[in-house]
Amino acid sequence: MTKEKEAAPRASRPRKASARPGRPPLMEDPRAEILRKAAELFARKGYVESSLNELARAMNYSKGAIYNYFSSKQEIYDAIIIFTLTGLYETAAKAVKDEDPPVERLRHYMMAHARFLADNYDCFVTMLVGFSGMANTELKDDALALRDAHEGLLRQIITEGVADGSFREVSAAMTGRAVLSLLSWMVRWFKPGGGKSAEDVAQEYHDLLVRGLLP
Numbered sequence: 302m303t304k305e306k307e308a309a310p311r312a313s314r315p316r317k318a319s320a321r322p323g324r325p326p327l328m329e330d331p332r333a334e335i336l337r338k339a340a341e342l343f344a345r346k347g348y349v350e351s352s353l354n355e356l357a358r359a360m361n362y363s364k365g366a367i368y369n370y371f372s373s374k375q376e377i378y379d380a381i382i383i384f385t386l387t388g389l390y391e392t393a394a395k396a397v398k399d400e401d402p403p404v405e406r407l408r409h410y411m412m413a414h415a416r417f418l419a420d421n422y423d424c425f426v427t428m429l430v431g432f433s434g435m436a437n438t439e440l441k442d443d444a445l446a447l448r449d450a451h452e453g454l455l456r457q458i459i460t461e462g463v464a465d466g467s468f469r470e471v472s473a474a475m476t477g478r479a480v481l482s483l484l485s486w487m488v489r490w491f492k493p494g495g496g497k498s499a500e501d502v503a504q505e506y507h508d509l510l511v512r513g514l515l516p
Contacts (some may be wrong), residue, residue, distance in 0.1 A: 332370045335360070336384060339377045340423035348378055348431050375436045378427070383440060385421060386447035392417045393454060401458045403462030408478075408507045410455055411497040415503035419493045426488050452477055480510065 396413035
């Protein structure tokens with residue numbers, strides 16, 4: 302499936318900011334721009350070592366300007382996680398077509414997951430490192446529901462593939478966890494713009510899963 306590039310939380314480039322930090326420069330979505338820049342900071346330094354002061358300096362904002370949109374660093378962190386899980390599920394769900402056979406649906410799912418990871422790399426790193434640290438109980442419930450929906454879609458593909466003989470008898474839960482581990486933990490070694498694309502890697506993973514190691 303062709304898919305337009307999923308955008309990380311971002312807006313159009315801000316107009317040239319004044320030399321003195323203050324109110325956010327005019328842009329379509331200052332809140333999304335804060336999330337994008339915060340994800341870059343968290344992915345590079347980690348949540349604990351990052352500060353709102355540092356984020357404000359990177360954006361040429363005042364700290365008070367950030368408080369117009371978020372009440373705390375934790376709230377920014379939680380919002381990045383929700384954005385990432387929402388985009389991940391929606392991207393995969395749009396890629397998977399009911400009329401395709403299970404092998405193709407699995408490939409489309411894996412390619413979509415990898416593509417979203419590459420297009421939203423900093424957000425993805427932030428999510429994987431900090432998901433268990435969400436403070437807002439209601440948002441954490443939302444995050445768990447999104448995670449389960451994304452994994453549930455994968456398990457459905459595997460279950461239907463077993464049922465129609467496309468796949469051998471396997472546990473959909475265990476196989477699904479293996480697929481997601483392969484895809485998501487690419488962030489430990491994969492960097493966008495390197496050698497192979499994320500979709501190339503996903504294709505190789507798919508071939509390995511479907512064909513196994515036998516010649």
